[in-house]
Amino acid sequence: MSLAHRIIPCLDTDGARVVKGVNFAGLRDAGDPAELAARYNAEGADELVVLDIAASRDRRPTFLETIRRVAAQLAIPLTAGGGIRTLEDARSVVNAGADKVTVNTAAVSNPELISELSREFGAQAVVLAIDAKREDKRWDVRVRGGRESAHLDALDWAKRGVALGAGEILLTSVDRDGTQMGFDLELTTAVSATVSVPVIASGGAKSPQHFAEVFKKGRADAALAASIFHDGTQSIRELKELLAAQGIEVRLPC
């Protein structure tokens, strides 16, 4: 008896609508966040992530309203992020109904933000999102939606983030994101072995086999995907049944 491996659908939004892109570019509309949230909640998703990828200041109220609408549909935990720069930003997201917040670019420029959030909401509510891109034998941390280098080593940054108070790492492979070639197992294994907190693998999921690999070989505690779920090409229920058949512990509806 142990922790189930989590399957986490992710809603990338422009604040109001779910959007879909490849390698952080070329966005298309993929539906209403609250409708998708209700569907995933019913299908057996273990958690839900909703991100504001536009993260523009003037659209903030719209995103908070989206969080409220999504939270109303869920009986599972909700993580929200995108553009969280201050404790106040995080508080408004939590007050709107998020159980956890993710920080990314702002944490790189101001690492103390991680500690502030951890003190306020507890480590279990602070998810450090790391976008990592392979460079020779290491992984470089990328910011601003994957476009710029933060000049940080992903393993070092993960370790530091945890020391500052992050309770979970959301690890996205910039190289794999949107490619449907499968999770970056090497990256996931390396980060998972480096930190003491749970790691959510993200980027590149297409088939159930990709999920099985990232749990078995990548040592991921959870796996996140967006488009394969939005498309309806992969139902969460069926994915979990396939994983369970391979001896991977997942939460199946009773």
Added chain:
Amino acid sequence: MKIALIDYGAGNVPSVERALHKLGAESFRATAPPEVARADAIILPGVGHYAALIRGLEGRGLRSPLLEALARGMPFLGICLGLQSLYESSEEAPELAGLSVLPGRVRALPAGVKLPHMGWNRLRIRQASPLLTGISEKDYFYFAHTFAAQDSGVEVAATCHHGTAFAAVLQKERTFAVQFHPEKSGASGARLLQNFLRLAA
């Protein structure tokens, strides 16, 4: 029936509120002593730091009314930190006194497993409890914590295991508590809340 949700200024009050509302239960937020006194049942949700909960209760003068209500046999459900607060103290803030309804100290789960213990886990049921009606060892519940009650007492109705065994469901007469978040635990969590509402009615 009026359920007081203790609102100590931090915590997961809105999600518990929403879960109760979906079950058709009427709840209100209690932030001051008279509100605790006029309740038919009490839920103490909690998330975050142990010190925030204890200080939040004391700052609002809620410690004594809460203990008096428990002593009178008012149905009570502690969630997450709400469970931990029932003990004498916690390693997370050793200088603060807990509600001391139960003996013992809350301690950090052992290193060597990933912490926080975050995600869906199952119970090992030790004894029948009305809170667990219709719930089996196949049900999963959502946990998100680093500290836990690891000294087993007679009040432990179910344990969970992460590095070590710890109390997941407590029952002492009409005082109940769970380490996981029923408000975030899908249909299984809703069933547990429903059980509490039924036995509090």
